[in-house]
Amino acid sequence: MNEEAVGPSCSSVSPSASVPPAPVWPLRVEQFHQMLRAGILTENDPVELLEGWLVAKMGKNPAHRAATRLVRAALERVVPAGWYVDSQEPITTQDSEPEPDVSVIRGDTRMYLDRHPGPEDVGVVVEVAEASIERDRNFKMRLYARAGISIYWLLSLVDNRLEVYTGPTGPGPAPNYRVRAEHGREDMVPVILDGREIARIPVKDLLP
16 A cells, blocks of 8 residues: 655646536536426436536446445445445535445435535545546546545556545645555555544455
């Protein structure tokens, strides 16, 4: 396991990369919700709102599907009472509504009948990355850091490693995470909620 500090000068995130390299439409979160309520968009439409842009979701291959299920199952085995694990469901930030592959959410699902979880409700957010790896290391990481989500896991199927990002900077010209730890297949990754380690999971249990 390797751990290093991350800062604006050593991150791959570019402050000028405000528009993703995909077809996009600018929207506010409330406009996005209005379109959903009106049926203009439905939950079956392959789009998500990222930093005020309506972005086409990336396609998923069988390995991505399998890894998502493995991550969810591994986390469900260890999360304590007062938390639950969700998969590919929205979380709402000030300017985005991403649908992370897996997330650990405070409380229980009945707490969120009239809204989606927000950054303050999220303990860990996870993206499984293969074809989407550039988006997940740049665009997604930036928006999670801006929202102040404390822990971001990026499971890379390209090199079979788990990248763990902590210490979000919050809003600013170049949102980022201050610390990056890299875990190989034979490593154990700590699961931390509210600043407390509650378990360790073998990285190999997350990989297909």
